[in-house]
Amino acid sequence: MEYTHPVSEQNPVDVDARLLGRSYRPGGPEVPSSVQGRSNQGGDNFHLATGNIGAPGKMVANEPKERKHLEATLHEKGRLASHIVTSPTIMEKNDSLPNLGMKILSHARNASSSRRGKVIKLTGEDTTRARVLDTSSITTPASTADSKTRFSRSSIRDNKSASARAAGQGKAEPSLLKPEKSKKKVKELITPLEYAKLLQAKLAEREAQGKRSTKPYLRGKKIFYCGGDMQYASSETRGRMDYIIRHGGTLVPVFDPAEVTHIVTDAHEKSLLRVLGLRKLGDIPEHIPTVKWSWVLSGFGRRNGVRPRQPKSADRSDEKGTTVWQDDESEDEVMDYELMHASFKERLDAGPSLWRKTDRGKHKENPLNLDHPTNRGNPSGSRGLGAAVNGDATSKLSRISEFTSDKLISRDSVVYADNTSLPSTPQIPRSPLDEKAKPNRQERSLGHVDGGEDVDSRICSDPLAEFYAQARAERYAELHDHSVDSDSDGEDSIQKAPPRASHKGEQKRGFLCDAKGAPERIQCINQDVIDKLEELMEIHKAKPSEEDHWRVFSYGKAIRALRSHPTRIRSFEEARTVRGVGDKTARKIMEILETGDLRRIAYERTDDVGAISILQGIYGVGRNIAHKWYANGCRTLDDVQARIGGITLTSAQETGLKYYDDINSRMPRNEAAEIFTMIKAVAALDIDPKLFIEIMGSYRRGKADCGDIDILITRPTDDGKTHHGNSVPACLHYLLTSLPQEYYDAFYGSCVDKALLQKIYVFRTHSMILK
DNA sequence: AGGCCGTACTG
DNA sequence: CAGTACG
DNA sequence: GCCT
Numbered sequence: 027m028e029y030t031h032p033v034s035e036q037n038p039v040d041v042d043a044r045l046l047g048r049s050y051r052p053g054g055p056e057v058p059s060s061v062q063g064r065s066n067q068g069g070d071n072f073h074l075a076t077g078n079i080g081a082p083g084k085m086v087a088n089e090p091k092e093r094k095h096l097e098a099t100l101h102e103k104g105r106l107a108s109h110i111v112t113s114p115t116i117m118e119k120n121d122s123l124p125n126l127g128m129k130i131l132s133h134a135r136n137a138s139s140s141r142r143g144k145v146i147k148l149t150g151e152d153t154t155r156a157r158v159l160d161t162s163s164i165t166t167p168a169s170t171a172d173s174k175t176r177f178s179r180s181s182i183r184d185n186k187s188a189s190a191r192a193a194g195q196g197k198a199e200p201s202l203l204k205p206e207k208s209k210k211k212v213k214e215l216i217t218p219l220e221y222a223k224l225l226q227a228k229l230a231e232r233e234a235q236g237k238r239s240t241k242p243y244l245r246g247k248k249i250f251y252c253g254g255d256m257q258y259a260s261s262e263t264r265g266r267m268d269y270i271i272r273h274g275g276t277l278v279p280v281f282d283p284a285e286v287t288h289i290v291t292d293a294h295e296k297s298l299l300r301v302l303g304l305r306k307l308g309d310i311p312e313h314i315p316t317v318k319w320s321w322v323l324s325g326f327g328r329r330n331g332v333r334p335r336q337p338k339s340a341d342r343s344d345e346k347g348t349t350v351w352q353d354d355e356s357e358d359e360v361m362d363y364e365l366m367h368a369s370f371k372e373r374l375d376a377g378p379s380l381w382r383k384t385d386r387g388k389h390k391e392n393p394l395n396l397d398h399p400t401n402r403g404n405p406s407g408s409r410g411l412g413a414a415v416n417g418d419a420t421s422k423l424s425r426i427s428e429f430t431s432d433k434l435i436s437r438d439s440v441v442y443a444d445n446t447s448l449p450s451t452p453q454i455p456r457s458p459l460d461e462k463a464k465p466n467r468q469e470r471s472l473g474h475v476d477g478g479e480d481v482d483s484r485i486c487s488d489p490l491a492e493f494y495a496q497a498r499a500e501r502y503a504e505l506h507d508h509s510v511d512s513d514s515d516g517e518d519s520i521q522k523a524p525p526r527a528s529h530k531g532e533q534k535r536g537f538l539c540d541a542k543g544a545p546e547r548i549q550c551i552n553q554d555v556i557d558k559l560e561e562l563m564e565i566h567k568a569k570p571s572e573e574d575h576w577r578v579f580s581y582g583k584a585i586r587a588l589r590s591h592p593t594r595i596r597s598f599e600e601a602r603t604v605r606g607v608g609d610k611t612a613r614k615i616m617e618i619l620e621t622g623d624l625r626r627i628a629y630e631r632t633d634d635v636g637a638i639s640i641l642q643g644i645y646g647v648g649r650n651i652a653h654k655w656y657a658n659g660c661r662t663l664d665d666v667q668a669r670i671g672g673i674t675l676t677s678a679q680e681t682g683l684k685y686y687d688d689i690n691s692r693m694p695r696n697e698a699a700e701i702f703t704m705i706k707a708v709a710a711l712d713i714d715p716k717l718f719i720e721i722m723g724s725y726r727r728g729k730a731d732c733g734d735i736d737i738l739i740t741r742p743t744d745d746g747k748t749h750h751g752n753s754v755p756a757c758l759h760y761l762l763t764s765l766p767q768e769y770y771d772a773f774y775g776s777c778v779d780k781a782l783l784q785k786i787y788v789f790r791t792h793s794m795i796l797k
Numbered sequence: 798a799g800g801c802c803g804t805a806c807t808g
Numbered sequence: 809c810a811g812t813a814c815g
Numbered sequence: 816g817c818c819t
Contacts, residue, residue, distance in 0.1 A: 566816090573816085574816090575816095576800095576801070576816055576817085577816045577817095578816080579801065579816070580801085580816030580817050580818095581816065583801095583816085583817075584816080584817080605817095605818095606817065606818090607817085608816070608817050608818080609817095610816065610817085611816070611817080645814090646806095646812095646813070646814085647813080648812065648813045648814080649812095649813090650811085650812065650813085651812080651813085676806090676807065678806080678813095798819100799818105799819095800817105800818085800819090801816100801817085801818085802815100803814105803815100804813100804814085804815100805812100805813090806811105806812085806813080806814095807811085807812080807813095808810100808811095808812105
């Protein structure tokens with residue numbers, strides 16, 4: 027089968043001047059496009075709608091009934107979260123463009139799993155139809171653009187690096203005389219190398235005396251620093267070297283790949299290479315991250331001492347590579363991922379720590395061992411994050427001009443990348459704890475504690491943390507000021523929790539993400555009942571009849587309703603009050619309550635159920651196919667693989683089979699964060715620093731684990747650029763293919779043959795972010 | 798009694 | 809185009 | 816299965 031390279035085969039999706047919003051996903055915060063605000067006739071800018079569903083005041087009064095019904099239905103189905111982030115669905119002229127979705131699945135569950143390969147999947151999202159919107163409403167809010175721009179520009183490299191660069195071009199750092207004086211024993215002009223040696227010697231001396239510097243968060247890092255100043259060590263260089271030493275790092279004066287663990291430089295490629303004695307960046311060993319100074323700063327003030335340190339002492343020998351990484355692992359926790367601070371986009375891989383951390387150094391062989399046809403067609407960019415953006419490939423693939431419709435953007439903008447790729451500017455040493463120390467008033471009054479998990483605060487904190495805060499604030503305001511156009515007729519169908527639900531001041535509305543303090547809260551009061559009903563529902567899913575189909579439908583509704591039922595159900599009558607619970611289900615509930623069991627389960631659990639369920643787990647195999655195959659004699663995945671009964675698989679099913687385990691498992695939250703971090707870094711560093719990329723879906727909703735990674739990509743249009751010319755598909759493709767090998771493989775395995783290019787959300791404006 | 802999602806892909 | 813699967 |  028031919029798997030065309032998405033970049034070369036551009037699907038003629040005309041995305042110009044359109045903004046396609048994803049609509050709802052089950053359980054997701056997204057708003058069905060059909061109920062999204064779509065009027066605002068005056069041309070107000072789209073903005074984030076939080077809190078109540080769909081800011082009903084903005085609804086078109088046209089079909090209130092329909093809308094209401096829809097809302098109710100959706101709510102019933104649990105498809106609307108109590109907070110809504112609109113992904114504005116805006117399009118022009120053509121309202122029937124395919125709604126495109128991008129999801130990334132990645133799963134690694136048990137280390138025992140033989141298939142650690144990850145699945146990255148792009149699938150079509152379920153969507154409701156998009157509506158045509160008044161064009162004026164898609165103008166990017168000026169403020170948004172401004173703030174975004176500011177964000178990009180403000181915290182860019184300061185003049186220092188400019189001077190360093192100048193120095194790198196042969197001129198001596200002009201300011202170096204000054205600090206000279208400040209130092210008492212003027213060391214004359216000293217080369218960086220000498221200075222480094224000096225410092226190391228001093229350090230050794232002090233250590234011999236048993237003095238240790240404070241907060242040695244750089245301990246174990248053997249850093250080769252290159253300030254770009256060749257001749258004499260500039261004050262900056264010396265300062266930084268001092269800093270490294272002071273924080274426990276080891277300065278390696280002469281580059282020795284066997285010893286160095288990190289190269290830190292903001293200098294130009296040329297100067298660095300000269301100092302390293304290498305010919306090209308690619309000659310830097312892969313295991314040595316080459317990062318900017320900001321990386322060093324990134325660890326400052328982070329959870330020092332919080333995490334128990336390994337009191338190892340014997341691990342400081344000159345082992346290199348894996349061992350060092352392993353040993354340092356616990357201390358790496360305090361640092362940003364190197365790739366976030368890569369000095370050169372060509373070396374975006376910037377060292378293996380990210381992969382090491384997730385135990386993903388090597389690509390596991392897939393048992394089914396199917397080929398990845400696409401790899402053939404794409405020999406260049408398939409070796410992991412770095413490789414895809416490496417060397418020659420870079421020039422061909424990575425330039426912004428290929429992703430945007432005009433060529434105005436200057437390459438220089440790339441230098442902003444490291445800023446946009448982080449939630450907060452790396453230049454400023456920061457402590458997550460500090461941020462946490464001063465929750466704003468709204469948060470507190472809502473009883474929320476921003477107990478960011480380790481992983482999150484380390485990797486990219488909550489990518490939308492600031493945004494959450496804002497949303498909370500708005501919600502808060504809304505709660506205390508009902509004059510806000512928060513609804514009106516709209517009665518918040520979502521919030522229509524049982525009246526009695528509001529007694530203990532529980533925050534009915536609120537981000538799921540906020541429920542961090544008590545993750546176990548997922549265990550609701552009627553969990554036992556829910557478990558049984560779910561079990562029964564699963565069984566019915568494996569039954570062929572239409573009847574069962576609708577039963578499943580109903581159980582689903584009932585279960586969802588039950589989940590949000592605040593009190594323990596005690597009686598048949600009480601059960602009946604729950605929306606979606608009828609006589610039959612109520613009866614079942616009572617049986618469970620009384621006997622702890624549900625006989626119907628055993629009754630329905632016929633022999634075929636197990637096998638059918640397994641078969642249905644194959645992506646692309648539903649009830650009908652499963653039964654068909656079952657009838658043909660298939661019982662297991664092996665049977666399917668062996669094509670027992672002469673069954674045939676679609677290509678999607680083949681990949682579904684191939685990645686069965688991955689698709690059917692979820693990844694821990696932090697893994698999602700890691701993958702997203704990579705994507706984000708690539709986007710900013712290598713595609714377009716102005717891209718706004720955020721993680722959505724379950725991750726954003728604060729789930730402990732994720733079945734996929736939903737990503738929102740937008741870009742401000744304040745510079746007149748558009749996504750014309752299929753830039754987004756190409757961009758997406760680039761992002762995905764820049765992931766490490768196993769993700770890449772899986773991505774192709776499951777996506778390309780499913781017409782990737784027709785499944786991409788395209789956002790044009792930069793609406794709702796960073797107000 | 799009749800509806801209970803909307804959409805995209807497959808063949 | 810209908811059937812099928814998906815989320 | 817439930818709901819209207």
